[in-house]
Amino acid sequence: MTSKDYYKLLGVEKNATKEEIKKAFKKLALKYHPDRSPEDKKVEYEEKFKEINEAVSVLGDDKKRQQYDQFGSAAFSGGTGGAGFEGFDFSDIMSQFRSESFGNFDNIFDHIFGGSTRSRGARQRRGSDLLFETEITLEEAYSGVEKTVPLNKLEVCDECLGKGANKFESCHHCKGSGYMKRTQRTPFGLFQQTGPCPYCHGRGELPQDSCHSCGGEGISRKKKKIEVSIPAGVESGMRLRVKGEGEVGENNGPCGDLYVQIQVKEHEFFEREGNDLHLTVPISFSQAALGDEIEVPTINGKAKLKIPAGTQTETIFRMQNKGMPSVHGSGSGDEMVKVRVEIPKKLTKKQTELIKQLKEEKPSKSFLKNIFG
Ligand SMILES: [Zn+2]
Ligand SMILES: [Zn+2]
The missing domain is CATH 2.60.260.20 (Urease metallochaperone UreE, N-terminal domain)
Structure with a gap:
């Protein structure tokens, strides 16, 4: 097993920052992209491309970089080039490169690094709660009343039903299953686990376009009116909770709630x-x-x-x-x-x-x- 110098492969110093590593990777990935290789150098380019991907998937991750600094590349690569790193089969990465335009390097980089702020489905967040204040008369408080609450809030896009796109194709990374086996080689042995596919986030399909209505976010701000039934006997300062009528959650997270705060007007006699x-x-x-x-x-x-x-x-x-x-x-x-x-x-x-x-x-x-x- 030969030990590879990942720093040298990327052409960066041993104390390079993550940003410098990312930059170096981008430059090399563009240069050695298999689609750009001259006919006579196809194998060479592909080999080089695999190597820089392997290097960046280790150096780009703080924990793995630390392990690498300690144990060398043997801890990660079997030396055959065939073993995947954390489920990232390099041929898979290359097909990803092919399917993505060159402008999308950040996406791929994020895939490799595992954490993307842009990847949808990754982090669920509950939508925000909304507060609406309404004033009613004492007579209305006595009998109970229906109030129309005008809202301007984030809702699921009706154009794409929250999917962010209208055209989908089966995810070729996981063959539409939504799951991927991840194999991790560590100094302590080989670990295999099945997890959601990082490309389609477990959905089994990949968007082929971007919804023009919501710009691919799957949510959009909308004006809406809802009827709220205010019960008889309410007092000033009481808050009614309308479950699920707050803003829509991020990445299919649960919706927030709407709170209607009641103010009862002063009465002429009572x-x-x-x-x-x-x-x-x-x-x-x-x-x-x-x-x-x-x-x-x-x-x-x-x-x-x-x-x-x-x-x-x-x-x-x-x-x-x-x-x-x-x-x-x-x-x-x-x-x-x-x-x-x-x-x-x-x-x-x-x-x-x-x-x-x-x-x-x-x-x-x-x-x-x-x-x-
Ligand atoms: Zn997938
Ligand atoms: Zn949409």
């Missing part, structure tokens, strides 16, 4: 406290003194309220179940009606006369008893 509603109504002095039945507004109409004789100002009456429904669906709050006895600011002649008479009236015995005990 004040809300939990599920109870508070209301203040004016009543006259005579209604308070003599008692009456009055009509008071409720959140969904009107109700009758009995004012007993002798009602004091600021008395609170509870009207059961006339408040807001519980958002959890269990019962309702009450309506609390506070009465305020209004003292008239202006009196007619007759009213003045009557009140004067009232003034001369001696307080009742029980009234005195209450004061003096």
